[in-house]
Amino acid sequence: MDISRRGFLKLSGLSVVAVATGLGLNPEVVEAKGYALKIEGSKKIPSICHFCSGGCGMLLYVKDGKLIHLEGDPDHPTNAGTLCPKAASLRSVAYSSARVTKPKRRAPGAKDWEEISWDEALDRVAKKAKEVRDASWKASESIVNAKTGQSEVFEVNRAEGIAFLGSAEVDNEESYLISKFCRVLGIPYNEHQARI
Numbered sequence: 001m002d003i004s005r006r007g008f009l010k011l012s013g014l015s016v017v018a019v020a021t022g023l024g025l026n027p028e029v030v031e032a033k034g035y036a037l038k039i040e041g042s043k044k045i046p047s048i049c050h051f052c053s054g055g056c057g058m059l060l061y062v063k064d065g066k067l068i069h070l071e072g073d074p075d076h077p078t079n080a081g082t083l084c085p086k087a088a089s090l091r092s093v094a095y096s097s098a099r100v101t102k103p104k105r106r107a108p109g110a111k112d113w114e115e116i117s118w119d120e121a122l123d124r125v126a127k128k129a130k131e132v133r134d135a136s137w138k139a140s141e142s143i144v145n146a147k148t149g150q151s152e153v154f155e156v157n158r159a160e161g162i163a164f165l166g167s168a169e170v171d172n173e174e175s176y177l178i179s180k181f182c183r184v185l186g187i188p189y190n191e192h193q194a195r196i
C-alpha cells in the first residue's frame with residue numbers, strides 16, 4: 001500500500017488514540033492532567049486585558065516572576081472566559097525581543113534611533129510642549145455675533161498647536177485625567193483613536 005508521510009503520521013496518531021482508549025485511558029482526563037501540569041506551581045492573577053477598551057477579564061499564571069500561561073476569565077461579565085486573538089498573543093508580546101522597553105530618540109537628520117533615559121525623554125516632551133504652546137497660543141478671537149451680525153472679540157485662551165490623542169487602552173478615570181490635563185494646558189483638540 002502506498003502511503004504518504006502525512007498519511008503515515010495521521011494513521012500513527014489514530015493508532016495511539018485507539019490503543020490509549022483500548023487501555024481505558026480517557027482523553028479528557030489526560031487533557032485535564034496536562035493542563036494541571038502546565039500551570040503547576042504558578043500563581044493565578046486575575047487581570048484585565050489592556051489591548052482595547054473592551055476590558056475583557058483574564059487569568060494570568062505567573063511562575064518565578066514569568067507569565068507562563070493566560071486565559072480568559074470565565075467569571076468576567078464582559079468575555080465569560082473568551083479572548084480575542086490579540087489578547088491570546090499577549091505572552092508573545094510581553095517577551096518579544098522586538099518590544100521597545102526604553103524611550104528612544106532619532107535626532108534631526110539621523111538615520112538611527114538612540115536610547116535615552118526616561119528623565120531625558122520627559123524633559124524633552126515638557127520643553128517641546130511649552131515651546132509649541134507659547135508659539136501657538138491664541139488669547140482672543142474675533143467672532144461674528146449671529147444676532148447682531150457684528151464682529152466681537154472673545155477671550156478664548158487656547159493652545160492651537162497641540163492636540164491630544166487618547167488610546168483604546170484608556171479607561172474612564174484616565175480619560176477624565178487626560179481631559180483635565182488638556183483643559184489646564186488650554187488644548188482644544190482632544191481626540192480618541194476609536195473615532196479616527
Ligand code: SF4
Binds near residue numbers: 051053082083087
Ligand atoms: S483586545 Fe480582545 S480580549 Fe482584549 S479587551 Fe479587547 S476584545 Fe477583549
